[in-house]
Amino acid sequence: MEKSQPKITIIGAGVSGLTAALTLQNAGYKSTLYDANSFIGGRVNSLIKNGLILDQGFQVMLDAYPAVQEFLDIEALKLRKFVPGSLIFNGRRTYRLGDPSRDYSFFWSTLFAGVGSLKDKWLVFSLSRKLKQKSLQQVFASPEKSTLTYLQEFGFSHQMISSFFTPFYAGIFLETELATSSRMFEFVFKMFTEGSAAIPAGGMKAIPEQLASKLTAGSIQLNQKISAVLGNEITLENGEKFLSDYTIVAAPAGDIVPNLPDEMMPWHHVTVLYFETDHTGFDEAIIGLVTNEEVVINNFHFLQDVFENHRIVISVSVIKKHQFTDQQLVERVIKELREETGIKASEFIQLFHIKKALPQLHSLNYCMTPSETQLTEHLFLAGDHLSNASLNAAMLNGKAAAQAVISKIESSVLL
Ligand SMILES: Cc1cc2nc3c(=O)[nH]c(=O)nc-3n(C[C@H](O)[C@H](O)[C@H](O)COP(=O)(O)OP(=O)(O)OC[C@H]3O[C@@H](n4cnc5c(N)ncnc54)[C@H](O)[C@@H]3O)c2cc1C
Structure with a gap:
């Protein structure tokens, strides 16, 4: 009827x-x-410009999200997945840090990476085990503190927090103080360890x-x-x-x-810049993190699709507050990319300022x-x-x- x-x-x-x-x-x-x-x-949203698909802000779909599994035809999205790890650039050296339980190729590089101590690496493993056993309901019922306090109380060293957790989670929370609720940290960490971070072939x-x-x-x-x-x-x-x-x-x-x-809800802001590069890209789809506190670049990645005429495109996120004009920011990012990572940006393509990217929330719930x-x-x-x-x-x-x-x-x- x-x-x-x-x-x-x-x-x-x-x-x-x-x-x-x-x-x-x-x-x-x-x-x-x-x-x-x-x-x-x-x-x-994504902008199509000269045949390139440029997401308005770097964001990823975590395929472990229960709602994604319920509402999306994941196969039809033809996901471009990231490997479960990051390349960490500290100006002098590059380290490859990741989750060996999901990608064994990370085992030795993570063990010997000059980022954090052996204890830190053990703690990452035990945090991952702890959160696998915790349900999402339990995550959002846990006492709330800042992510920074949570990591310190868990026992992570200052170096591990500043060289890995800060740039990695700043790229997700869009703030560099790690003031975001520990419930969000546990939720995101759990989703990262239970699935892949990915971008659909057609852009977000x-x-x-x-x-x-x-x-x-x-x-x-x-x-x-x-x-x-x-x-x-x-x-x-x-x-x-x-x-x-x-x-x-x-x-x-x-x-x-x-x-x-x-009405007056505050928001986190991010600027994302796209460049064509002479670099061939990395051998794998991986997120790059820049740890030097003096630079504006937080994270970057090469777009996983190579476009017409073999164009290799890099996306760079700037999270820190700064006073640069757009032109100055473009020049600064090109310089920092070269100095911190060795990547030469050959042509500026696009810049997006996303003023209302993420709402600043307190007292989070699951839904x-x-x-x-x-x-x-x-x-x-x-x-x-x-x-x-x-x-x-x-x-x-x-x-x-x-x-x-x-x-x-x-x-x-x-x-
Ligand atoms: C840069 C960036 C990175 C992110 N990274 C991630 C990530 O990695 N993983 C993740 O899970 N999430 C991420 N997010 C968050 C995710 O995008 C949001 O949680 C999600 O898109 C919110 O959807 P929404 O429908 O609630 O709100 P919105 O997408 O904001 O939709 C609200 C809609 O309402 C419309 N609207 C508002 N007021 C009016 C009005 N008065 N009349 C008519 N229309 C109105 C707006 O135009 C808008 O289209 C990111 C977001 C950004 C911007």
Whole structure:
């Protein structure tokens, strides 16, 4: 029997809003997504420039994320996986450090790497064992402290923290103090040890595109900024108004819904630069870390696809705060790449400043329950910022908000 169709509106066609729409559709309910941008995917986007696929910010999909396994056809994404380790450049020497339990080729190079002591390497192994045994629910129920305090209390040396954990996790948390919650550290560390970090062949934007491709045509309205949600009434930026029976705001809602605390939410920022290089790339897909505290480069990697005319492209992330103009930053990064890693950038391609990359969150949870997403009789919230800054949380919170709408509709039909 066809289900009665209430009007369901989703504000935000990022990964969270798309997952909400898919969950509703799978249960037989239509929804319409509105996004202020001219593209879907929100913070997961890639620019195609002169045949190159340039992600707007270095981010990886961890294939161990439960939500990724639930909502994505991973095979169709044709993942380009990174090896489970990093190359660490300290200006004079390069060390190859990684997880020998997942890639045996890391065994000797890790054992003899001049990064951390033997005790540090043993501690990495025992941390990995400890977190394998801990469920995700237990991770997010653990006492919260900063990642730095957590690592110090676990017994890691100052050198191991500054030469490996700081650049590696700064590249993920987008902050260099390791002030991010230890729950996020445990979560990410666990996901790294239980799967691979990867980028789809079509760039990160292939993820929202795959989600959107499963939705009924015409259900996404782009270039449509919502300026207010008051009760059942939704106002577009152009002044038009319409009514919605159920609304999911799959983005920080403080600007459009009155009396919400996330209005002034602080964000971490990152700048990513792309260059063509004369280098042939490394023999493996690996993340490079630069440990010199004087430099602005934090991490870099060669794009795994070699483009037309054998073009080899490198992506560099800058996380530290600086006062450089774009032109000065480009010159500085080229110089640092040469001096710290020996890589010669031959041509600047693109620079992205991502001002609102990751929300700065405290008191993290794994994901919301459906009832926690409900704000009023007809209004529901989703988005990563409600739980933890990850694709996993974005998807699970989208799903939870959709489930809450579904149970609201179905319980009102029974009355
Ligand atoms: C540089 C960078 C690196 C990252 N690295 C990783 C990583 O390695 N691994 C990982 O798991 N995650 C990573 N993330 C985080 C991940 O991208 C996010 O968790 C996820 O994309 C959040 O999805 P979302 O749908 O909750 O929010 P968003 O993607 O922000 O989507 C919200 C959408 O709502 C729209 N919107 C907002 N307000 C309005 C309005 N008033 N009207 C209409 N539309 C509106 C926006 O345009 C946007 O499209 C990274 C993010 C960035 C930027």
